[in-house]
Amino acid sequence: MYQHKQFAYIIFVLLGWIASFVILALVLLGPNVPIILFAISLIVIGFIFHGLTIKVSDKDISWGFGPGVLGKKIKLSDIEQVKAVTNSFRHGIGIRITHDGWVYTVHGFSAVALDLKDGTSIRLGTNDQENLLTALNSRLDNN
Secondary structure, three states: OEEEEEEOHHHHHHHHHHHHHHHHHHHHHOOOHHHHHHHHHHHHHHHHOOEEEEEEOOOEEEEEEOOOEEEEEEEHHHEEEEEEEEOOHHHOOEEEEEOOEEEEEOOOOEEEEEEEOOOOEEEEEOOOHHHHHHHHHHHHHHO
């Protein structure tokens, strides 16, 4: 079984930058409900999107953000092709749909594209592209 977690360093940098303004607002304005709620939402976003874990078993591939939320599981038998790809800035971070299909990523530009038999395309961002491809190809060859 293959399992790898990529941490979202860019999200931590962005949230830290925003948090510095929240702290400044707390110092200047004092504690108030909107600022505290905004600070709590930053913490929740950081917890949910702190990383992306990809798992490949003998029968399926699954992925999820942070504690395993907002992900998906696909049977390997539903995959037609896998290939190494490079995301661009337009692919962004997080979850989104682009002209290349669904994109799940937290940091960097390396990704693996899954082309499904139903025509759906999915890009999984990873900093372990070679090992993920090897794990997928070895299991796809066995199926």
